[in-house]
Structures are given as C-alpha cells and as structure tokens.
Amino acid sequence: METIFNHKTIRKYKSDPIPDYILNDILKAASRASTTGNMQVYSIIVTRNENLKKQLWEAHFKQNMVLEAPLLLTFCADFNRFNQWCRLRKAEPGYDNFLSFFTAAIDALLAAQNAAIEAEYHGLGICYLGTTTYMANRIIEILNIPKGVVPVTTLVIGYPNENPPLTDRLPLRAIVHNETYNDFTETEINQIYKEKENMPFYRELVKINGTETLAQIFTEKRYTKKDNVAFSKSFIDVLHKQGFMNNE
Amino acid sequence: METIFNHKTIRKYKSDPIPDYILNDILKAASRASTTGNMQVYSIIVTRNENLKKQLWEAHFKQNMVLEAPLLLTFCADFNRFNQWCRLRKAEPGYDNFLSFFTAAIDALLAAQNAAIEAEYHGLGICYLGTTTYMANRIIEILNIPKGVVPVTTLVIGYPNENPPLTDRLPLRAIVHNETYNDFTETEINQIYKEKENMPFYRELVKINGTETLAQIFTEKRYTKKDNVAFSKSFIDVLHKQGFMNNE
Numbered sequence: 007m008e009t010i011f012n013h014k015t016i017r018k019y020k021s022d023p024i025p026d027y028i029l030n031d032i033l034k035a036a037s038r039a040s041t042t043g044n045m046q047v048y049s050i051i052v053t054r055n056e057n058l059k060k061q062l063w064e065a066h067f068k069q070n071m072v073l074e075a076p077l078l079l080t081f082c083a084d085f086n087r088f089n090q091w092c093r094l095r096k097a098e099p100g101y102d103n104f105l106s107f108f109t110a111a112i113d114a115l116l117a118a119q120n121a122a123i124e125a126e127y128h129g130l131g132i133c134y135l136g137t138t139t140y141m142a143n144r145i146i147e148i149l150n151i152p153k154g155v156v157p158v159t160t161l162v163i164g165y166p167n168e169n170p171p172l173t174d175r176l177p178l179r180a181i182v183h184n185e186t187y188n189d190f191t192e193t194e195i196n197q198i199y200k201e202k203e204n205m206p207f208y209r210e211l212v213k214i215n216g217t218e219t220l221a222q223i224f225t226e227k228r229y230t231k232k233d234n235v236a237f238s239k240s241f242i243d244v245l246h247k248q249g250f251m252n253n254e
Numbered sequence: 255m256e257t258i259f260n261h262k263t264i265r266k267y268k269s270d271p272i273p274d275y276i277l278n279d280i281l282k283a284a285s286r287a288s289t290t291g292n293m294q295v296y297s298i299i300v301t302r303n304e305n306l307k308k309q310l311w312e313a314h315f316k317q318n319m320v321l322e323a324p325l326l327l328t329f330c331a332d333f334n335r336f337n338q339w340c341r342l343r344k345a346e347p348g349y350d351n352f353l354s355f356f357t358a359a360i361d362a363l364l365a366a367q368n369a370a371i372e373a374e375y376h377g378l379g380i381c382y383l384g385t386t387t388y389m390a391n392r393i394i395e396i397l398n399i400p401k402g403v404v405p406v407t408t409l410v411i412g413y414p415n416e417n418p419p420l421t422d423r424l425p426l427r428a429i430v431h432n433e434t435y436n437d438f439t440e441t442e443i444n445q446i447y448k449e450k451e452n453m454p455f456y457r458e459l460v461k462i463n464g465t466e467t468l469a470q471i472f473t474e475k476r477y478t479k480k481d482n483v484a485f486s487k488s489f490i491d492v493l494h495k496q497g498f499m500n501n502e
Contacts, residue, residue, distance in 0.1 A: 007257065007375045010283045010368055033430050035258045037423050039367065040382045043476055046424055051431045058433055082435075087428060088472075090443050095469035100479020105486040108387055111356075112363055112407060116382075117429075119287065119367035120258055127255045134288045134364075139356055150434040159360060175285050176294055180335060181365075182281050183299045185306055186398040187330075195338050221343035224336075228291055231348020238353040238501040253486040 009127045014172060016131025019075035019164035023054075028128045029077070032163070035124030036117040047106075048114035049084040050121070051149050051157075052077070058148065065144040066137040066160070075164030080138065080145065081118040083110030083250075086154035101154075107250035111158045118159050131166035134159055140237040142244045153249045174202060257375045262420060264379025267323035267412035271302075276376045277325070280411070283372030284365040295349075296362035297332040298369070299397050299405075300325070306396065313392040314385040314408070323412030328386065328393065329366040331358030333498075334402035349402075355498035359406045366407050379414035382407055388485045390492045401497045422450060 029052070036050060053059060054077055062080075063072040072078065085101040092099040100106075122132045138145060138160045145157045180198040190198070202208060208220050215223050225231070245251050277300070284298060301307060302325055310328075311320040320326065333349040340347040348354075370380045386393060386408045393405045428446040438446070447468075450456060456468050463471050473479070493499050 007283070007372060009255065010286055010372060013286050013288070015288060030426075033426055035255070037426060037429060038258055038261050040261070040263060040370070040380075042382075042384050043472065044421055044423075045472065045477075046429055049429050049431055049435070051433075051435055053433055055433050084429075087438060087443070087446070090438055090440075091447055092469045092473055094440060094443055095467035097467060097469035097473040098479070099473055100482050101477070103479075103482050103486040105387065105482050105489055106477075108359075108406075108489065109384065111359070112382075112384075115360055115363040116367045116370075119364045120371075122288070122364075123368075123371060124255060124258060132288075134290075134360075136290050136357065136360075139353065148434075152435060152437050155435065158356075173292055175292075178278075178281055178285060181285060181294055181297050181332075183297060185299075185301055185303050186396075187297070187299055187400060187403065189400050190335060190338055192342060195335070195342055198335070199339055219343035219345060221340045221345035224291065224293065225340055225345040225347055229293075229349070229354075231346070231351075234348050234351050234353050235501060238351040241353055241356065242501065253483060253490065 009123055013126060014170050015133050016166045016168060017071050017133055018166070018168040019071055019131065020167045021074065021076060022165045023076045024130065024163065031128065032121050032124045036121040039116040039120040041113045042109050045088055046113065047083065047085050047088050047110040048117055049082045049087070049155065050117065051080040051082065053080065061148045062145065065141045065148060066135050069135070071133060071162050075162045077163040079121060079161040079163065080149060080157050081114040081159050081161070082151065082155045082157045083107055083114050084155045085110055086152055089154055102249045102252040104245070104250060104253055107156060107245055114158050118161060122161055125163050129165070130163055133162040135162060139241050143240055146244065156244060156248050156250065174205065176202065257371055261374060262418050263381050264414045264416065265319050265381055266414070266416040267319055267379065268415045269322065269324060270413045271324045272378065272411065279376065280369050280372045284369040287364040287368040289361045290357050293336055294361065295331065295333050295336050295358040296365055297330045297335070297403065298365065299328040299330065301328065309396045310393065313389045313396060314383050317383070319381060319410050323410045325411040327369060327409040327411065328397060328405050329362040329407050329409070330399065330403045330405045331355055331362050332403045333358055334400055337402055350497045350500040352493070352498060352501055355404060355493055362406050366409060370409055373411050377413070378411050381410040383410060387489050391488055394492070404492060404496050404498065422453065424450065
C-alpha cells in the first residue's frame with residue numbers, strides 16, 4: 007500500500023504539535039497489532055515534556071531531531087502489568103526469563119511498526135532510534151521504568167521539515183530466500199552490492215570518511231566491534247537488572 | 255487506517271494459492287520497513303513446498319493452519335550476508351554479539367509487520383507463530399539456516415476460511431504511559447482487567463480449563479514457567495550456536 011511504499015525516515019522536523027485525535031489514532035493502531043496470546047506484554051511511553059525530551063536527547067546521543075520533534079514514543083517489552091495481574095489472581099507468573107523478554111520485545115516491535123505506519127498515514131514523519139538499546143539503562147532512569155520492563159525502541163514523530171528521496175534498498179534477492187536458505191557465492195554478493203556501491207552518494211561517503219570501501223564505514227566508523235561489545239554487555243546487564251535472566 | 259484497525263488473526267485458511275504479484279508486493283513492502291543504518295540485516299524465507307511445510311508444521315507444534323495455508327514466511331535476524339560482504343571488502347565485521355543479534359531481530363520484526371499489513375491489504379489473512387523462537391533449533395535444520403542467522407518469527411499467510419470477530423484489547427490506559435512510566439495500583443489493575451474477565455468468552459474458558467481465575471490459564475496451562483525456562487535455555491543455545499554470544 008502507498009503508505010508503506012512511500013516510507014522515508016525523517017530527521018528534520020517542524021515543532022508543530024500533533025493533534026490529540028491523531029496521537030490517539032497512532033496509539034490505537036499500535037494496540038491492534040498481533041500480540042502473543044493476546045497478553046499485550048508491551049507498553050508505550052508518550053513523552054512531550056520539554057525537560058524529559060532534553061534528558062532523552064542526551065541519552066540518544068544528542069541527535070537534534072529528538073529535541074525538534076514534538077513527540078517521542080518509547081516502546082517497551084513489559085511483563086510488569088501482566089505479572090501484577092497474575093499475582094492479584096492467585097496465579098504465579100513464570101515470566102522472569104529470556105524467552106519472556108523476547109516474546110514481549112516482539113509484541114513491542116510489532117506495535118511500534120503499526121504506530122509508525124499510522125503516523126505516516128496522517129502525513130507525519132518518523133524515525134526509529136537504535137540508541138534505545140545502547141542506552142537502555144539511562145532511559146530506564148529518565149522514564150522511571152520499573153522491573154519487568156525494558157525499552158526496546160523509540161519512535162521520533164512529527165511533521166517533516168525535509169523531503170528526502172526514497173532510501174535505496176538492496177535488490178529483493180538479497181533478503182528473500184526461496185523454500186530454504188540459499189547461501190551466497192562471492193559472485194552473488196558482488197552482484198547484490200554492486201548498484202549500491204556505485205551510487206554517487208555512497209562513493210562520496212567513502213571519500214569523506216577516508217576509507218577504502220563502503221563496508222569499512224560500517225565496521226570502522228558506525229557500528230564498531232568495540233561499541234557493539236560494550237552495548238551488548240550493558241544491554242545484558244539491563245536484562246538481568248529488570249528481572250529477565252532467571253533461566254533456571 | 256482501515257487495514258490496521260480491522261486486523262484479525264486468522265487460524266483457518268483456504269488452500270488457494272497466492273498470486274505471484276501479491277507475494278512480490280508483500281516482500282517489497284517488507285523491504286521498505288526501517289532498518290538499522292540501512293544495513294538490512296534480516297532475511298525472509300518463503301516456503302510453499304508441501305514437504306518442507308510438513309516439517310515446519312511438526313516444528314510449530316502441529317498447528318493445522320501451517321499445513322492448510324499456502325504460504326509461510328520465516329523472518330530471520332541475519333548478519334550472514336552483511337558479514338560476507340564486509341569480508342570481501344577488507345572490512346572486519348564485529349557483529350557476533352548479542353547487541354547485533356537484537357539489532358537484526360528489530361529489522362526482521364519491523365519487516366514482518368509490514369508484510370503482515372500488506373498481506374491483509376490484499377485481502378489475505380495472517381497469523382504470527384510464537385513457536386519460531388521455541389523451536390528455532392529445529393527450524394534452523396529444516397530451512398538449512400547458516401551461522402549468523404536466527405529465525406525470530408513466522409507469518410502464516412493465506413485466504414481466510416473463517417471470519418472471527420475483532421479480538422478484544424485492554425483499554426489504551428493499560429499500555430500507554432504519559433510522559434514517564436506510571437506504575438499501577440491494585441485498583442487500577444482491577445479496573446483494567448475487569449471488562450476482559452467478565453466477557454462470556456473468557457468466563458467459559460475458565461470453566462473449560464477448570465481454573466479459578468483467567469490469569470491461571472496463562473501461568474498454569476498456556477505459558478508455564480517450566481516451558482519458558484526450557485525455551486529460554488534452548489533459544490540462548492541457538493544464539494551461541496549461530497555466533498551471536500561473543501560479548502567480550
């Protein structure tokens with residue numbers, strides 16, 4: 007459908023507020039997404055307060071759009087509400103383990119994508135913040151998030167103040183496998199990435215970054231092993247702290 | 255939008271095949287979802303072969319819809335293709351850790367929800383299979399999935415052979431928090447779950463299951479601590495085996 011095919015990540019926003027009926031539609035759309043066993047083990051924190059947004063901006067690597075856009079939605083894997091209900095109903099919840107965290111994360115992410123599409127359907131722009139998992143510990147402090155709850159992604163939402171072209175994607179055969187997984191030959195990898203590597207935008211990027219290849223921008227600048235290992239440790243610590251690693 | 259608000263999980267399917275142009279639209283829609291750094295670190299395995307579907311049906315707890323529906327899409331967190339590209343471009347990938355797995359899982363789940371919505375937009379029905387993470391090890395064998403790739407969810411897709419009512423949802427205040435997380439009082443939990451607990455459908459379910467409360471159906475029958483712990487262990491084993499737990 008048009009809304010899906012026209013999706014562009016927006017990084018520049020007008021400060022115009024979002025009407026309440028649209029925000030309500032976005033949240034209702036999120037709540038219609040599939041959820042495991044209809045448990046709805048996720049939550050959405052709606053942040054518009056300037057002071058809180060400033061704190062979240064610092065946590066999210068000071069990306070300016072976090073301050074500019076009027077609305078932040080933090081999507082959380084959330085067994086807290088469900089566990090409380092169980093305990094009030096003589097039921098002993100067994101959801102303090104990794105499988106339960108991942109189940110709840112799936113719920114949260116499907117809801118997030120529904121919210122993103124509904125926002126775009128209303129003419130709004132969105133951007134997902136990957137920094138949510140890197141900085142989960144700090145976001146938990148800022149948003150007063152209790153045990154049983156882990157933030158997994160954030161949507162920045164607002165009226166676009168830019169109109170970027172559609173983002174390039176690899177040819178479908180890079181992501182789609184027929185019947186079973188068909189691993190790639192060297193020739194296939196070269197063919198899949200050829201068009202992307204030859205785009206003026208990426209050639210310029212390689213030049214600016216002073217690397218030999220485009221891939222090196224990812225491994226050496228943007229998503230380095232050192233950062234990934236550090237964020238892996240801190241995210242696993244968060245899972246322990248929030249009560250999702252009792253796997254015995 | 256209408257497609258999102260009318261979503262119902264479908265568990266009975268006609269065997270009618272899905273036209274190729276619709277399948278192509280579903281896959282293209284998936285590929286338009288946001289993806290971390292435009293790395294597209296996910297993959298979709300399209301399974302229609304009867305023999306493979308039968309093996310997947312066994313893995314997915316023998317749910318009949320897996321055999322009935324003409325199409326299964328297995329969504330995977332996938333750094334395999336990206337890692338291969340890096341290695342062919344003198345770039346040393348550092349994506350064998352938990353953060354990278356979770357980043358790739360986010361990519362896969364946002365793509366899955368786009369696919370689900372696009373399928374429903376074309377009049378198809380869908381059902382997510384939570385059994386994908388429980389049985390990831392077996393699914394990896396059946397679909398010949400290499401290191402660097404982990405299945406995280408599956409969509410069953412086909413023309414609906416039932417027309418169930420819209421699924422109930424908790425009131426929005428159960429999942430939405432204003433500015434920061436506002437934890438629940440006992441009274442609030444009671445209010446949130448009151449309507450659900452009083453529905454004839456759930457009252458009957460409690461009767462059939464012979465439990466005292468609805469919550470006990472979840473903790474004692476459907477999602478028990480024993481199963482969750484066992485599936486947590488096997489899913490963490492899969493993350494090790496697929497090369498995503500080198501966190502040092």
